[in-house]
Amino acid sequence: MSCVFYNQLTKDSRILQCLLKVLYFSVPMTITELWLEKNTQLVKYKKGWNWKTTFYSISFSFLLVRFSMSVIRRLFNNKYDFS
Numbered sequence: 001m002s003c004v005f006y007n008q009l010t011k012d013s014r015i016l017q018c019l020l021k022v023l024y025f026s027v028p029m030t031i032t033e034l035w036l037e038k039n040t041q042l043v044k045y046k047k048g049w050n051w052k053t054t055f056y057s058i059s060f061s062f063l064l065v066r067f068s069m070s071v072i073r074r075l076f077n078n079k080y081d082f083s
Contacts, residue, residue, distance in 0.1 A: 002029070006062050007069050018066055026058040 006025050010018045034051045037043040 003062055003065055007066055010066055018063065022059050022062050022066075025062060026055055029058055030055040 002025055006022065010021050013021065030051055033043055033054050037045060037051075
């Protein structure tokens with residue numbers, strides 16, 4: 001759901017704005033996961049995984065989906081341009 005919201009929020013944004021806005025999503029999610037890992041038994045990191053990996057993977061996946069949606073929108077708009 002947060003990725004969908006991020007895509008809607010950045011639909012008309014430029015690249016730099018998208019990079020800044022991804023931090024609004026990935027930083028709180030990473031902090032929450034880190035807190036859960038330290039204070040509860042809900043999250044346990046396996047070998048080689050840590051909070052940095054979480055941050056990078058969330059940020060990268062959001063940006064990858066955003067880029068993919070941008071390509072799809074351009075293809076769709078060019079294919080069905082009735083003007």
